[in-house]
Amino acid sequence: MKPFDxxxxxxxxxxVIAPIDDAFLLKHxxxxxxxxxxxxxxxxxxxxxxxxxxxxxxxxxxxxMAGVASFGGTGLFVGRVKDDRLGESxxxxxxxxxxxxxxxxxxxxxxxxxxLIAVTPDGQRSMNxxxxxxxxxxSSDIDEEKIARAKVLYIEGYLxxxxxxxxxxxxxxAIAKRAGNKVAFTLSDPFCVGRxxxxxxxxxxxxxxxxxxxxxxxxxxxxxxxxxEALQAARQSPGILALTRSEKGCVVASGNELHVLDxxxxxxxxxxxxxxxxxxxxxxxxxxxxxxxxxxxxxxxxAAAEVISHYGARPEVALADLAAKF
Amino acid sequence: MKPFDxxxxxxxxxxVIAPIDDAFLLKHxxxxxxxxxxxxxxxxxxxxxxxxxxxxxxxxxxxxMAGVASFGGTGLFVGRVKDDRLGESxxxxxxxxxxxxxxxxxxxxxxxxxxLIAVTPDGQRSMNxxxxxxxxxxSSDIDEEKIARAKVLYIEGYLxxxxxxxxxxxxxxAIAKRAGNKVAFTLSDPFCVGRxxxxxxxxxxxxxxxxxxxxxxxxxxxxxxxxxEALQAARQSPGILALTRSEKGCVVASGNELHVLDxxxxxxxxxxxxxxxxxxxxxxxxxxxxxxxxxxxxxxxxAAAEVISHYGARPEVALADLAAKF
Numbered sequence: 001m002k003p004f005d006x007x008x009x010x011x012x013x014x015x016v017i018a019p020i021d022d023a024f025l026l027k028h029x030x031x032x033x034x035x036x037x038x039x040x041x042x043x044x045x046x047x048x049x050x051x052x053x054x055x056x057x058x059x060x061x062x063x064x065m066a067g068v069a070s071f072g073g074t075g076l077f078v079g080r081v082k083d084d085r086l087g088e089s090x091x092x093x094x095x096x097x098x099x100x101x102x103x104x105x106x107x108x109x110x111x112x113x114x115x116l117i118a119v120t121p122d123g124q125r126s127m128n129x130x131x132x133x134x135x136x137x138x139s140s141d142i143d144e145e146k147i148a149r150a151k152v153l154y155i156e157g158y159l160x161x162x163x164x165x166x167x168x169x170x171x172x173x174a175i176a177k178r179a180g181n182k183v184a185f186t187l188s189d190p191f192c193v194g195r196x197x198x199x200x201x202x203x204x205x206x207x208x209x210x211x212x213x214x215x216x217x218x219x220x221x222x223x224x225x226x227x228x229e230a231l232q233a234a235r236q237s238p239g240i241l242a243l244t245r246s247e248k249g250c251v252v253a254s255g256n257e258l259h260v261l262d263x264x265x266x267x268x269x270x271x272x273x274x275x276x277x278x279x280x281x282x283x284x285x286x287x288x289x290x291x292x293x294x295x296x297x298x299x300x301x302x303a304a305a306e307v308i309s310h311y312g313a314r315p316e317v318a319l320a321d322l323a324a325k326f
Numbered sequence: 327m328k329p330f331d332x333x334x335x336x337x338x339x340x341x342v343i344a345p346i347d348d349a350f351l352l353k354h355x356x357x358x359x360x361x362x363x364x365x366x367x368x369x370x371x372x373x374x375x376x377x378x379x380x381x382x383x384x385x386x387x388x389x390x391m392a393g394v395a396s397f398g399g400t401g402l403f404v405g406r407v408k409d410d411r412l413g414e415s416x417x418x419x420x421x422x423x424x425x426x427x428x429x430x431x432x433x434x435x436x437x438x439x440x441x442l443i444a445v446t447p448d449g450q451r452s453m454n455x456x457x458x459x460x461x462x463x464x465s466s467d468i469d470e471e472k473i474a475r476a477k478v479l480y481i482e483g484y485l486x487x488x489x490x491x492x493x494x495x496x497x498x499x500a501i502a503k504r505a506g507n508k509v510a511f512t513l514s515d516p517f518c519v520g521r522x523x524x525x526x527x528x529x530x531x532x533x534x535x536x537x538x539x540x541x542x543x544x545x546x547x548x549x550x551x552x553x554x555e556a557l558q559a560a561r562q563s564p565g566i567l568a569l570t571r572s573e574k575g576c577v578v579a580s581g582n583e584l585h586v587l588d589x590x591x592x593x594x595x596x597x598x599x600x601x602x603x604x605x606x607x608x609x610x611x612x613x614x615x616x617x618x619x620x621x622x623x624x625x626x627x628x629a630a631a632e633v634i635s636h637y638g639a640r641p642e643v644a645l646a647d648l649a650a651k652f
Contacts, residue, residue, distance in 0.1 A: 228585045228620055248574055256582040259554045294554060 005073040005288035007150030010061025011134035012079030013113040014086040018053040020118040035127040043130035057093030061156040067281025069097040070319040076100040082133040086112035123269040135162030148179040157188035160196040184210035187217035210240040252297040259294040264305035274313025278303035331399040331614035333476030336387025337460035338405030339439040344379040346444040361453040369456035383419030387482040393607025395423040396645040402426040408459040412438035449595040461488030474505040483514035486522040510536035513543035578623040585620040590631035600639025604629035
């Protein structure tokens with residue numbers, strides 16, 4: 001069988017995106033710039049209040065896989081939806097990317113997950129996530145043969161909010177390690193790090209070969225005040241670090257190799273949704289295609305710049321074309 | 327004899343600073359944001375055109391020494407003025423800092439150097455330097471006993487524009503090395519690097535223990551396009567790197583140790599004159615007082631933040647007080 005570049009496990013979520021002002025955030029008690037978990041009732045209420053919303057398949061790791069595919073990479077996505085309207089929409093959108101998505105749809109239980117994303121005029125996004133069916137992912141969804149075929153197994157931290165998913169991840173990590181493949185992990189969100197800090201630190205020490213984190217997440221993981229302190233703490237473990245810093249660029253490191261890379265310049269930040277997901281896409285595409293670490297970082301920066309220049313968390317142009325220019 | 331923390335050699339210059347708009351720069355053909363060398367006639371013409379100017383002792387390395395003294399450090403400054411009004415003003419201002427300044431005043435030859443600094447509303451400074459007497463510094467000005475007493479010998483790249491000064495620097499470096507002291511060097515200005523690139527690269531490879539450069543200077547030195555490329559090139563030589571990046575902070579490195587430090591937040595940038603000089607002051611003060619490299623970088627950032635929050639290239643508060651808070 002042909003190998004995959006990346007196998008990703010994540011929450012299968014349909015994004016509902018609306019441009020919204022700060023007054024709306026206040027009125028509806030939406031925490032700005034972060035991801036908040038909500039229940040089905042609040043999801044319905046907010047969905048009704050959202051004006052001019054657009055629906056688009058999302059989920060952090062699924063977005064990353066769409067990016068990997070856009071670069072010309074191959075891969076697999078594992079995440080559970082329900083057999084309902086949003087679930088079908090999710091499956092169709094994954095099929096369009098060319099990414100292998102064959103997790104069995106649930107026929108009972110909670111509805112397909114959705115993430116209500118309020119995008120304010122400053123480009124910040126405030127996410128309200130109803131995890132629904134996605135939190136019911138379990139070990140039976142992990143296909144050993146397919147996971148073993150992927151050069152890198154990529155896991156999103158958000159999965160820790162879905163208890164059954166942990167067993168699935170443990171199984172997947174064991175498969176990847178047995179096959180001699182790499183394990184990559186993204187911290188996902190500073191609040192998510194706050195909820196699962198100790199487990200994430202242990203993962204970084206023991207199981208993770210490639211760690212993705214933005215500045216706030218990295219500082220939360222190591223409970224430090226300054227970026228450099230997080231960098232020094234993270235460098236204590238072997239493995240590749242890809243730390244993103246928004247307009248300050250990123251720091252990419254492995255052992256004594258360390259690169260300080262600039263963000264890709266863009267005319268205007270429209271919506272930062274998916275910046276981290278697409279950075280990971282570029283980085284993982286580079287890594288699975290034998291690129292140097294600094295090139296991986298620049299591919300990440302290019303993909304992130306593309307996705308924040310428009311609404312939505314997935315690329316609107318072929319990232320392979322952008323990569324070819326650089 | 328008690329050791330000095332730092333012995334600095336540089337151009338002894340009196341700054342003439344005026345707040346000026348971009349139209350003035352255009353009218354008088356002043357290149358924005360950089361240092362341009364001018365002759366005595368142009369110095370007189372510009373001086374007359376400068377409205378509301380203030381005179382203050384300057385010169386890059388002399389500013390650094392004023393900063394070192396403000397932190398509570400000790401030191402020596404070597405640089406030549408003429409026995410004229412500006413020369414006296416320079417000597418008095420150095421005496422006030424507590425820095426040992428005993429270079430013999432010239433009684434003939436060119437007038438004391440001055441730097442006409444146009445500060446635009448965006449905080450950028452455009453410098454027009456008449457080197458005058460300062461370019462007549464020679465080996466006879468290097469006091470072996472005093473140079474040998476300093477833990478660090480600090481040299482400004484601007485000196486390369488004064489031909490006789492090179493022999494003086496070579497002598498001083500030899501003294502420092504014989505005494506087992508460190509040699510620090512600042513690249514000063516991207517155009518200065520352009521004029522002396524090859525010599526500076528050789529210095530970095532062979533003689534310099536501590537290199538100060540801002541992003542543009544570092545890129546000019548290694549003829550590369552991106553900051554990270556300059557960083558990687560600079561890391562090829564042993565020695566300490568202190569690379570400043572304005573609002574992006576700084577990168578401080580030595581061997582496998584590498585810190586990515588933030589700029590110190592300030593309310594408003596008034597005048598960036600002296601930011602690099604004061605960064606070097608904080609860094610050198612830290613280094614000569616046994617601080618860790620990241621602490622040295624943070625002391626540099628604190629000093630730079632203080633000096634850019636007001637007009638002028640020297641601190642207006644005791645940097646020792648700011649350092650005590652951190």
